[in-house]
Amino acid sequence: MKNLVIVDIGSNSSRMAIYKIDVDGFCTEVRRCKSSSRLSEGMGPEKYLTPTAISRTIDSLKSFKQIYSSIPNPTVITIATAAVRQAKNQKSFLKKVRKKVGLNVRVLSGREEAYYDYLGVINRVKMNDYLVMDIGGASIELVRVRGRKRRDLISIPVGSVNISERFNLKNYVNGADLFNAQRFLKNIFHRVPWLNKASHYQIILLGGAARTLARINRNHQHFYNVDYLNGYHLNQHRILGTYEMLLRKNLSDRKNVNGLEKDRADIILGGLLPLITLLDELDSRRVVFSDGGVREGIINEYINKYYRKY
Structure with a gap:
């Protein structure tokens, strides 16, 4: 053992x-x-x-x-x-x-982080074509999967913490700051040459902001186990409604939202904004949550190296 x-x-x-x-x-x-x-x-x-x-x-x-x-x-x-x-x-x-x-x-390099995200979800996702999106504190990883094979991947050096700090999204948010943040993200996504190939793809969402989004909704829907996220899904309408609810609150009020950890309340708007932006850019209608990610990818690699021979 x-x-x-x-x-x-x-x-x-x-x-x-x-x-x-x-x-x-x-x-x-x-x-x-x-x-x-x-x-x-x-x-x-x-x-x-x-x-x-x-x-x-x-x-x-x-x-x-x-x-x-x-x-x-x-x-x-x-x-x-x-x-x-x-x-x-x-x-x-x-x-x-x-x-x-x-x-x-x-x-880890950005490409390695994105690759391990892919390794961490591939055996947990029962779909052929999808876009993996991992929103971290200082980066976003994207992986386009087609036919259950990774086709493209990228790491973008912006995330929930630096977006929140740069565009003043921690407390009550004014319209100009939110507009500038979204315009900034749109410009970044437009520079990813292969991203339009993922148009209409379902998004497999990873990261702390993802877990928070899922927990808020599972609390609202009265699930018994709010922390069991693998395979849970939300449509675009539900996600936008959740974001609007959070956007209407100041930092103090967000700390009292069920499912939202108090230490994440100041960065949740910046953390979810890349998803909100990408849903619009790709016209994606559904997000699926996975409990896989970088750590699970490293475990899979370790087991395959030392225990399994393919």
Whole structure:
């Protein structure tokens, strides 16, 4: 029995998941932890991780280490995504993590992050053609899948945290800021040459903003388990209605919305705006949620490498 630990240093949250893998390669998740370390907060156009954000993140990693150190012989894989990938002080941050926590961090390229998203959802999605969209704190990954094969992928260096900061979407939002944010996103999407090939595709949605959107609606629909998201779907009308509801509230009121974590209330409008924009651009009518993603993609790769021969 192998104990595999994946530590994911994200732009908005740091996460850890512990899995047991048996001799046949069957994987079971036994624990999951999350910390809202907000590493990308305050990076600005200079793209420097701030001392406060670094300290928060290292504290989170130390708390994870206390947990996985209690299990026998853990194999720990540590990854970092957009915030660290973009940071000009990346080397300094990685050195501090190595010194203070003892973790060697693999910084994923944007294409690698998008590819692992694809690996993480391919066995969870029962459709042939779709667009994977992962909205993170500092990047958006898009993967066009046709005939269950990845055809195109891209990572775009904007996400829920930096959109919210740049366009003042944290508290009450005025029309000019929202218009400028959406125009900014439209211009970015128009520069993706293959995106029009995904016109009318259903969107497989990943990321923290995705989970929040699903939980808000599952709460509203009185589902017993609001956290079970895989295969759950929403139509465009429901998504736009949810966004309008959030848009009408200030930050204080959003914190009281069922299904919306208080520590995400300030970035949820910026986090969902890329989806709202893309739904309009592609005339997509339905979004399907998946519990797969980068971590699950890395697990699939690990199991295929060490346990299965194809």
